[in-house]
Amino acid sequence: MSVVGALITDAETAGGDALTMPPGNVNSDDLEKLNISDAKKKYVRDTLNPLLEDMVMDALFCAKLDQDPTNYLLAWCNLRKNTVSTQYDLLLDENKQLNEKINQCGRALGSLEKAAVEKRIQMEEEALAKQEQEEAAALAKPVEGEGEAAGQDGINPESGEMTGLETDDELLLDDADLVAPNRNAEKRRAVASSPRSRGLSPGPVMEGEEVVPVFAKSDSQRKRLRNTLVRSVLFEKLSEESLQKLIDAMEEVPLEPGDVLYKKSANADYLSILDHGEVHLRDDDLADPNEQLVKIVTPKPLNKNDNNIIDEMAVLHQKNRDFTVVCTKESTIIWNLTRKNYNAVLQTTNKSKRDMILEFLNKVPLFQRIEQTKKSQIVDGIVEREVKANQIIIKQDAVGSEFFILEKGSCVALKKEGEEGEEKQVLEYTKPGDFFGELALLEDQKRQCTIKAVTDCKLLVLNRDAFNRLTGGPGALHELAEKKTAYQLIV
Incomplete structure (x- = not known):
């Protein structure tokens, strides 16, 4: 009992x-x-x-059996209470010491990452300066035989005109067109607008395109920033290419206790991500200082219900700040992404994506007679779909209404002869741009093969309803389908 x-x-x-x-x-x-x-x-x-x-x-x-146990029981309770209280205090003290060690390690890691980035920037600047010196020396060095052919001081002995040398006007024009690089500007860790820091080629910049800057980051910093972005509804559906370009465009802002990131009611044209440290969100309009604190923001790498993004709506539309943000811990690191760079990245990646899809469509025989303007409209109806390895994409004998283009991964086509027959592989899709299921855009008919994902795949999908809505009907596809002996359709 x-x-x-x-x-x-x-x-x-x-x-x-x-x-x-x-x-x-x-x-x-x-x-x-x-x-x-x-x-x-x-x-x-x-x-x-x-x-x-x-x-x-x-x-x-x-306890003594011949005495009232009350005093003993009271003493026992007091001893038990003091023992538990002492243990609790010891645990609190140990927890405080462990938290301090964690903070020290975090500060040390932040300092090491900061030093590594600054060292890499210094090495890149030195290499660039050396390259420019070598190029200048190469230009200044006379070509063998040049002095003899041109005459002394570059004067043609016969005509008396200058040969091989630029006139004063030309020199002045070139000097005016050249802008001397300011190596101290954005020296903290910006690599200007050149992707040199990651060994990328910026590629040709088309007229009207925004040039998105690239700021150097360590691999661990990039990983933390990506983990933060994918937990946000605003960024979770973006492609990996877009995420990486957005991370490139984020600029580091180191803060110390008392530093103000921005004040309430200020123009909001960038979002901020807290990478390390702590900031307080305050409402300065409240008279009582004790009531001004609205939220304490600390890094939350494991909490999927929250993230480290501050005022993410600032990249979507014009607005004013709702709070004042103040740093409260040493070595706090913030990464800022401006609305301008956010829009430029999405515009660039969207255009790149559309160009890629158009290139894929141009390789599909059934689309070759469709005008380019119509193809551009078709792109608007194409959606991305991700499938896992071993997942069935198309089932043989099922009635289909979707056309697929392989963007990433690999698939196989399997065909079974008869109900009892064994499935055999008849085709393999491994290259971006490989396509299958195009006849589903024409009419309802049974699939001729089963398509199965061999690896995790990313597909571009166009259904018949979207195709008809965007182009006004199959039209040219039916015309070409009548001559489909030109190539073999199996799906």
Whole structure:
């Protein structure tokens, strides 16, 4: 019988009516029969009973049987309370020390990453300066035989005109067109607008395109920033290419306690991501300083219900800041992404994506007679779809309405002859731009093969309804389908 059960039984035997219980002896198994709430039963079972059992057992062995046990029990309770309190204080102190060590390690890691980035930037600048010196020296070095052919000081002996050398006007024009690089500007860790820091080629810049800057980051910083972005509804559906370009465009802002990132009501044209440290969001309009603190933001790498992004709506539309953001910890690191760079990245990646899809469509025989303007409209109806390895994309004999283009991964076409026949591989799709299921855009008919993903795949999908809506009907496809002997359609 439990101690509490015994005490309750004694109370009932003595005529107590505090608890209503069934007649007879009450043991630990009878606890569920007591007319008390489940919460109280749990409290009795998990908290009260173990404590009372310890107290009774200690009293039986230590208290004097011929004396009133009250004083002993009071002393026992005080000792138990002080012991638990001391242990609690020790745990609090240990926890405080561990948190301080974690913060020290974080600060040390941040300093090392910062030093590594600055060292890499310094090395790149030195290499660039050396390259420019070598190019200047190569230009200044006379070509062998040049002086003899041109005459002294580059004057043609016959005509007396300058040959091989630029005139003063030409020199002035070239000097005016050249802008001397300012190597101290954005020296913190910006690599201007050149992707040199990651060994990328910026490629040709078309007229009207925004040049998105690239700011150097360590691999660990890029990983943390990506993990933050994909937890946001604003960024979770973006392609990996877009995510990486957005990370490239984020600029680091180091803060120390007391530094203000921005004030309430200021123009909001960038979002911020807290990478390390801590900031407070304050409402300065409140008169009481104790009520101004709205939120404390700290890095939350494992919490999927929250992220480290501050004012992410600032990249979507014009607005004013809702709060003042103040740094409260040493070595705090913030990454800013401006609305201008956000829009430029999406515009660039969207155009790149459209160009890629158009290139894929131009390789599909059924689309070759469609005008380019119509193809551009078709691109608007194409959606991305991701499938896992071994997933069935198309089932043989099923009626289909979708056309597929492989963007990433590999698939195979499997064909079964007869109901009892064995499936055999008849085709393999491994290259971006490989396509299947195009006849589904023409009419309802059974699929000729099963298409199965060999690896995780990313597909571009166009259904018949979207195709007809965007182009006004199959038209040219039907015309070409009548001559489909020109190539073999199996899906």
